[in-house]
Amino acid sequence: MTRETILFVDDEDHLRLSAEQTLHLEDLDVTCFSDAATALSHVARDFPGILVTDIRMPGMDGLTLMAKVLEIDPEFPVILVTGHGDVDLAVQSMRDGAYDFLEKPYAPSRLVTTVRRALDKRRLTQENRALRRQVGARDTIEARLTGRSEVMTKLRAQVRAIAATEADVLIQGATGTGKEVAARAIHRASARDGKPFVHINCAALPADLIESELFGHEAGAFPGATRARFGKFEHARGGTVFLDEIDAMSQPVQAKLLTAIQNRTVTRLGSNDPIALDVRFIAASKQDLEAEAAAGTFRPDLLYRLNVVTLRIPDLEDRREDIPRLFTHLVAEAAARYKLPIPEIPGAVLTAVAARKWTGNVRELRNAADRFALGLDLDIGNPASSGAEGRSLADSMAEHEKSLIAASLTAHGGSLKDTYESLGLSRKALYEKMQKHGLSRGSFTDEG
Structure with missing residues (x-):
């Protein structure tokens, strides 16, 4: 530098x-x-x-x-x-x-x-x-799936490989981890970019209208159907259909969806004529669909059709070293969205953000970044170390130490001198702790 x-x-x-x-x-x-x-x-x-x-x-x-x-x-x-x-x-x-x-x-x-x-x-x-x-x-995938942890580096490599193919994809992860973000990254990096990306929240569709919404209908197919209507699958021709919360679908609709995916055709309600589909299907669920299939609440044959490739989006807890830089990135995004100057983020704020347990994952962190960009008070209580259930005290403390060092490195742009002075460590002690936690100075500089 x-x-x-x-x-x-x-x-x-x-x-x-x-x-x-x-x-x-x-x-x-x-x-x-x-x-x-x-x-x-x-x-x-x-x-x-x-x-x-x-x-x-x-x-x-x-x-x-x-x-x-x-x-x-x-x-x-x-x-x-x-x-x-x-x-x-x-x-x-x-x-x-x-x-x-x-x-x-x-x-x-x-x-x-x-x-x-x-x-x-x-x-x-x-x-x-x-x-x-x-x-x-940054390329589309790097910009959407931010983070330098090992799990995020691996996830981006998987997304790049998947995007180059036409394979259908199943994305699994907890609420707020960014399943839709990953789906959009696949679409944007694929040959289908420029064509429709149709997001369907299966849990939000009314049960009595879900078939009409997905497959379309002909005039007179049911009371009130005064004219023919494209379904969402037809609307996505040439593009990508993203089936969010697919586990919320009823068994009868799952059967029809299986036929559509298997044959790449759709038949509107009130018609016997199949319509060819040129779409890619990406499904997402916060539930373990293999367990759901074993319990009989999700069709195993539909699962096997969907999970040609399965992506698992990590919890924020599993990539705590990404939190300070991700928060910085989200604050910059929020400032641009609200047409505000990017605020300075004090090191103490990054340290507190790194120490907090984000049960809502990236979605909750994004909301906090929005509040910070707007100049509102940031509630950063609930340190992560106090909620590490099922983990030993030593593991929890090590994870907490790692996140604090990552926060300080982020706050000081990778400067080792500023970092060890702010943490009250010697240079040798900081170096040893970075080695122990697998942290690299280059990951916290612009060149990194």
Whole structure:
């Protein structure tokens, strides 16, 4: 990662030397210039640093320099250094886009504090930009199925392999894990992208209308059927039919669905003429359909037709190391959806989010991210370690430790120094714990 640099501009030699020594003592990189034009040549939109400039200088003055810098990047932090008589001018400059100002003579500690705050702001700006580029550049599957845990990496590989085929798919997972998201990712990454994706919630269809909704009907097929109507299966021609909560279907409808899947035809109510279907079926259930089939509540032959390929979506509890980065990603999505700036997420919030038990899985985490993006209070009680039923204390504590380290790494962009200092560990201790939990620094940086 490129080191953050402070561009310091002043035409007085002793002030440049003093600022350089002060900032170097604080382990901050600074490059000094005696004129504005030379400093301006170093500024670029993605420059990882800030500008500190005197206002009164021969040639190009500090205000002109600031205006030119903000033309290159309106979010570039500029700190103005003023004489006693220029305070009103500096205040007006802040309305014009300056980040802050320092009045001569300023204490070295004041310079360091102001510079650090400006660098923090610049870092956040660049992280937000990198996140937007990341979201825009990632392939469809990566963007929809976010996470760097082993189970999510494996799931994405399975989805990529499945998307390239025409095989029907059964997706199983608990409520809120993202079964529909996985189904849409398969559709978007397949040759059927651009054709309809028809989502059918089987549990929400009225029992007396379900056949008409799925298969369509001819005029006069039943009282009130005044004209012929396409069913949802026909509407999906060329695309994908997603049968959500398929276990809610009655046995008679399951039999008709089996025929449709097996023959790739559909017969409207009131007709004897089969209509060819060019669709792919993806079904989803939060129930174990094999157990349902064994109990006689789900047709075994339909199960065997559907589960040519079976995907199992993991609970959030099974990929806790993904929670901090996933929360960050969902906050960015929410901010874009509500047309708001992406808020800064304090490390303490990420730590608390990582420690919480998300019984509603990604859906519950998304709701929390929406509230955070809207500036609402975030209820982050109920730590995960207190609800780890059926697990030993050692396992629960290890999982909790892993999620806290992942949260801190996420909050600090993969910086080991900032992470071990925030956690009160030595560098060696942090490294050993990362090795123990299978955490890699590269997974928490933009390059990762």
